[in-house]
Amino acid sequence: MGLTSQSLEITVIVLAVVCVAATVWLWPRLSRNGWRHVLGRLGAIVVTQLSIVSALALAVNANFEFYGNWDELLGNNEQAPASVSQGDGQYATVGNIKGGLIQPAGPQGLDRVTGLPQGPASKVGKVESVRIIGRRTRAINPGFVYLPPQYFQQQFHRQRFPVMVVISGYPGGIMNLAQHLQIPQNAGQLIAQGKMQPTVIVMVRPTIAPPRDTECVDVPGGPQAETFFTKDLPDAMKSAYRVGHDPSAWGAFGYSSGGTCSLQLAMRNPKAYTSAVSLSGDYAIKDDLTTGSLFGPGPTGAQHQREHDLLWRLQNLPSPQVSVLVASSRQGESDYGDTMKFIHAVKPPMRVDSIILPHGSHQFGTWRREVVPALEWQSQQLTFPQDTEPNPPQKPAPGQTKGAAKGQAPADDQSHKRVEAERPQG
Template identity: 35%
Template structure:
């Protein structure tokens, strides 16, 4: 059942009205001792409050699209379940020469595998999309650039393909000659349910940064014809994922040439990071970029209505020095949601494709 859209929203509103009306009607007809009536009235009031909170939660989720299904909310993964029973040719599952089987996800060629990283021992889903050219004879010896897609928190990484239709937009830009074919890679970043890591290696906890920058990257290059050189990789993210994308490029300039932040920020906000002054300092990108100048290209985008993102764009531009380069775009309107990020995505794909195809960058 979908957690987005009119049916659930209307249903929760109707339920709240009905429970409130019933509580008022029953409250005037309670019989028994005073303590007994007080307890029952408290129960009715609690039922009204629960329904009101539920309605607010549904409205907020519908606006910001944090969770699309019950599986997203509870952290289960039906795609991973179907993966376990696949044979190499079942349901168009893809088995690679390295021995991993990728199950189909959706109808646009996206595939998913539950992968355990050898360095971090993190086990999580990774989604991969191969461009149409990948299977053509003319490209059989071609290694393709890769774009690593990072999600906001909370919310599942596959929203890149469902809410944002990144594959459809990239196909469109390729057809117009505005973008080159690229492999899209979207790793799960909420690797421990309910724990926000800001894509950071947490002492005593999950090594989320190493998972994204090394385990996932190595898995892709081992299983697909993805470029292995850093000039062939970029990271892109929305909201917290924007922070993560810039962080990967800035902290790992040998592995990434460019990064795109859609309404991201550049100072950690996750309690798992901010509670440690040393960890905060090491991962505050505004501080890091005052101390180092990695040879990477950044595109940072925000909106004036989403004022914090616009302010962070300015802060980042103020600290960046060559050879780091930064391009920026601040839209006049728009909030912090998928509609805005969808508007930003096409120009972001064109920009990142240009960076990955720049002949001045080394290839291997």
């Protein structure tokens, strides 16, 4: 049974209950004098405590996904391969890629999620559970990949699809993206309704070295998280799937720490991501107990940290040619003040749109209200289609401006507008 499988968690919980019941039942007999009874009592306490702690540890790990499989837990991770394996060129999916940079994985909690595509992939799409291997960073990160129905349809067999890299918060894992935010379920519905273009979505966690929070930063002498997200992950996706090669087809999307990462990735690396969505993200990265030292000591470390302060970048560096969507709440979110400062600091050619709720705290109830309009917004920023063979430039997809099709902001005197979030029913 997999480390994150529901069957293992249920089995261990049942064993814990049985151990507690057996200890209560046998305790009168073990209360007698004698070294055997003393050892019996100690054994009963140890076994009961271990069973309870194991059940709790499995439940916490299944929810936050510190470790995705037994090898990660035991430190037996494979070394990343040095070469890129290419797909079959037509309907390449992870099932066809053996020993490549994206490899099939166990369910990783996917078996717990309801509402995922059921039926022929050409009609309902598909969600794959994978391991993403960094050729440069040698990191191995768990992920889910959503493939829209069009990916498997004959009329799209020559098309490269746009990509959303959706990043969870910390210490949450990819399960939260599928179970609580329902990213693949919402995307499937929006695509079926014609409100979102067919898009490949890769769902990942923000850390590449759990349980440390790497915050999408290249740590001096440590994990190279920014390199993983801007180079390794795109290379791996391009090696296994028919996805766009131009940055205009790539966008980052996240909530909480994942939102922080998304903004950092796009603003610091506009040649990798040309749009970003941040739901309740921060605008600067700071060291804390979960991150350790991310930037290193001395003046060099201080400058490195300043460069990860997005307000500082907007005031001191040229604006990148990217589009971003930020979301916050007037009441209940601590980042509201910084969000407004960020919005007012943005200047062309960068564009910023926003979702500002009247009230909403830092939790999934708030993000579920924002995720559907945010998916629609980012879909409008991404170029589709891109041919798998050289051809004359394609016209923009319906609903796109020429600027958006080129990865540029539409010509507009305003650099900010508001996106309406779906209001709760009733």
